[in-house]
Amino acid sequence: MADNWRSRLITGGVPRSPNRAMLRAVGFADGDFDKPIVGVANGHSTLNPCNAGIQPLVDRAIAALKDAGAMPQMFGVPTVTDGIGMGTEGMKYSLVSREVIADAIETSVNGQMMDGALVVGGCDKNMPGGMMAIARMNVPAIYVYAGSIKPGHWKGQDLTIASAFEAVGAFSAGKISKEDYDGIERNACPTVGACGGMFTANTMSTSFEALGMSLMHSSTMASPDAEKADSAAESAKALVNAIHKGIRPRDIITRKSIENVVSLVMATGGSTNAVLHYLAIASAAEVEWTIDDFERVRRKVPVLCNLKPSGRYVATDFHKAGGAPQVLKMLLVNGLLHGDCMTITGRTIAEELENIPAEPRKDQDVIRPFDKPLYKQGHLAILKGNLATEGCVAKITGLKNPVITGPARVFDSENETMEAIMAGKIKAGDVVVIRYEGPKGGPGMQEMLAPTSALIGQGLGDSVGLLTDGRFSGATWGMVVGHVAPEAFLGGTIALVQEGDSITIDAHQLLIQLNVPEEELARRRAQWKQPAARYRRGLLAKYTRLVSTASKGAVTDTPQD
Numbered sequence: 161m162a163d164n165w166r167s168r169l170i171t172g173g174v175p176r177s178p179n180r181a182m183l184r185a186v187g188f189a190d191g192d193f194d195k196p197i198v199g200v201a202n203g204h205s206t207l208n209p210c211n212a213g214i215q216p217l218v219d220r221a222i223a224a225l226k227d228a229g230a231m232p233q234m235f236g237v238p239t240v241t242d243g244i245g246m247g248t249e250g251m252k253y254s255l256v257s258r259e260v261i262a263d264a265i266e267t268s269v270n271g272q273m274m275d276g277a278l279v280v281g282g283c284d285k286n287m288p289g290g291m292m293a294i295a296r297m298n299v300p301a302i303y304v305y306a307g308s309i310k311p312g313h314w315k316g317q318d319l320t321i322a323s324a325f326e327a328v329g330a331f332s333a334g335k336i337s338k339e340d341y342d343g344i345e346r347n348a349c350p351t352v353g354a355c356g357g358m359f360t361a362n363t364m365s366t367s368f369e370a371l372g373m374s375l376m377h378s379s380t381m382a383s384p385d386a387e388k389a390d391s392a393a394e395s396a397k398a399l400v401n402a403i404h405k406g407i408r409p410r411d412i413i414t415r416k417s418i419e420n421v422v423s424l425v426m427a428t429g430g431s432t433n434a435v436l437h438y439l440a441i442a443s444a445a446e447v448e449w450t451i452d453d454f455e456r457v458r459r460k461v462p463v464l465c466n467l468k469p470s471g472r473y474v475a476t477d478f479h480k481a482g483g484a485p486q487v488l489k490m491l492l493v494n495g496l497l498h499g500d501c502m503t504i505t506g507r508t509i510a511e512e513l514e515n516i517p518a519e520p521r522k523d524q525d526v527i528r529p530f531d532k533p534l535y536k537q538g539h540l541a542i543l544k545g546n547l548a549t550e551g552c553v554a555k556i557t558g559l560k561n562p563v564i565t566g567p568a569r570v571f572d573s574e575n576e577t578m579e580a581i582m583a584g585k586i587k588a589g590d591v592v593v594i595r596y597e598g599p600k601g602g603p604g605m606q607e608m609l610a611p612t613s614a615l616i617g618q619g620l621g622d623s624v625g626l627l628t629d630g631r632f633s634g635a636t637w638g639m640v641v642g643h644v645a646p647e648a649f650l651g652g653t654i655a656l657v658q659e660g661d662s663i664t665i666d667a668h669q670l671l672i673q674l675n676v677p678e679e680e681l682a683r684r685r686a687q688w689k690q691p692a693a694r695y696r697r698g699l700l701a702k703y704t705r706l707v708s709t710a711s712k713g714a715v716t717d718t719p720q721d
Contacts, residue, residue, distance in 0.1 A: 252700060253604065
C-alpha cells in the first residue's frame with residue numbers, strides 16, 4: 161500500500177526521524193517500522209452492559225495482531241446506550257452517536273495513516289457507525305462484535321431488556337403484580353453483552369456476517385463466553401491476511417452483498433433500524449441502494465427464525481441452532497443469496513458456507529425449514545402514501561392483521577404520548593401519531609420503545625396503530641410505522657394531522673394514508689410554520705443543520721457539490 165505509515169515515514173529515501181522517535185515512545189523497535197500498523201478501535205465502556213465486556217476481546221485481538229506480524233495501535237471510541245437513555249433527553253444522542261463513532265474512527269485511522277482497522281463494539285450504533293467509517297476509509301478492516309447478553313430468567317420465563325419495558329405497561333394496567341414487576345427488572349440483564357433478542361445490535365452484527373465483514377459464527381456468541389475472545393483473535397489474524405492480500409472494504413461492500421444482508425435481515429426478523437443503517441452504510445461505500453430496494457427484497461424472502469421480539473427465542477438460542485451461517489446457507493441453496501460475493505477472508509461467501517448443512521437441525525425450533533417459514537414474506541415493509549411520500553418502515557411480524565383505519569391521537573413528543581398511555585387515554589382502534597421526533601425535529605430520531613412496550617403491556621399491541629417520524633427499538637413489535645418521511649419539522653404531511661383525523665395503515669397494500677381531502681391539506685399546509693430548532697449550539701445543533709432525511713439514511717456526510 162503506497163499511502164500508509166511506511167510511505168509517510170520516508171522522505172527522499174531517508175527515514176523521518178521525528179515520526180519514528182514518537183513511535184518509539186509507545187513501544188516501537190527498529191524492526192517494527194516495516195510492519196503493518198493496525199488501528200484497534202476500542203468501544204470498551206462501563207456505561208452499559210453491551211460494551212462492558214469488550215476489553216478482554218481487545219486484549220486477545222492485540223496479542224493476535226502482534227503474533228501475526230502487525231503493530232496494533234489502540235484508540236477509544238465513544239458509545240451511548242439506548243436502553244439506558246430511552247425516554248430521556250439523553251436518547252436524542254443515540255442516532256447522533258452513530259455519526260460521532262464513524263467520525264472518530266475515520267479521524268484516528270486516517271489521521272495516523274494506518275494500514276488497517278479492527279473495530280470492536282457492542283451497542284446498537286457501534287456497528288453501523290463502525291461500518292460507515294470502514295466503508296469511508298477503505299483500508300483493510302474487520303468488525304468484531306462484543307457479543308450478546310445471556311437471557312435473564314424469572315419464574316421460568318426468558319427475559320430481555322424488552323421484558324422490563326413491557327412490564328411497565330403491564331403493571332400500570334394491573335396485569336402483573338409488584339413482585340413480578342420487580343423480579344423482571346432485577347433479572348432482565350444478568351451478564352455483560354448486548355440486548356439478547358434479534359434487536360438492533362444482533363441484527364447489525366449478524367448482518368456483518370452476510371456482508372462479509374465479520375467472521376462466520378462470530379456474531380451470535382455470548383459476550384462472556386471463551387469462544388467470543390477466541391473469535392476476536394481469529395478476526396485479528398484474518399485482518400492481517402487481508403492487509404497482505406490488499407483486500408479492501410469496497411471490494412466486499414457492494415450492491416450484491418448489501419442485498420445478501422437485507423435477505424438475512426428479513427429471514428431473521430431483524431430490526432427496522434437495519435433500513436436506516438444500511439442506507440447510511442451504502443452511502444458511505446458509494447453503493448447505489450434506495451429504500452425501495454428493501455421492499456424488492458422483502459417480497460421474495462420468507463421469515464425463517466422464531467426470534468424475539470415477536471418470536472420466542474433469544475440470540476444465544478439462535479447461536480446454538482446454527483446462527484447466521486445456517487440461515488445464509490438456506491438462502492443460498494434456494495437462490496436468495498449471491499454466493500460469489502467476496503468476504504474478509506479472501507474466500508467467497510459460498511465457499512465460507514460450504515460445510516454448512518442445507519437445512520436446519522430437526523431438534524430445534526429456532527430456525528424453521530425453508531418450506532415451513534413463520535411468514536412467506538419479509539417483515540419490514542416499505543409503505544408510501546400522502547403521509548409518507550418518501551416512504552416509511554412498518555414492522556409487520558407478530559400481527560394477525562397488519563391493517564388498521566382509525567382516529568388519529570396526535571402528540572408532538574414521546575413524553576406527551578407516554579403520559580396519555582399511562583393515564584389509560586389510548587383505546588383499541590386508535591392510531592397514535594408521534595411527530596417532531598425526526599432526524600432534524602427531534603433531533604436524532606428517538607426510539608419509541610417506551611410507548612410501544614407500554615401499549616403491549618396493556619394488551620393493545622395488536623389493536624392500536626402507532627406512526628412516527630422517529631424510530632423504533634429493535635425490541636419493538638406491534639402495529640408500528642417509523643421513519644415517516646418527509647418528517648414533521650420539514651413540513652411533511654405528518655405535521656398536518658389533527659386530532660381525530662382518519663388514518664389508514666395497510667401493509668397489504670403498502671399504504672399509509674391520511675384520509676383528509678387534498679384541498680383541506682393544502683389549507684393546513686399554507687397555515688403551517690416550521691418550529692424553531694430545539695438546540696442552537698453544540699453537537700445536536702450541528703446535527704440538525706447537517707442531517708439528511710430518513711429515507712436517505714439520516715446521514716451527515718452527504719456529497720458536497
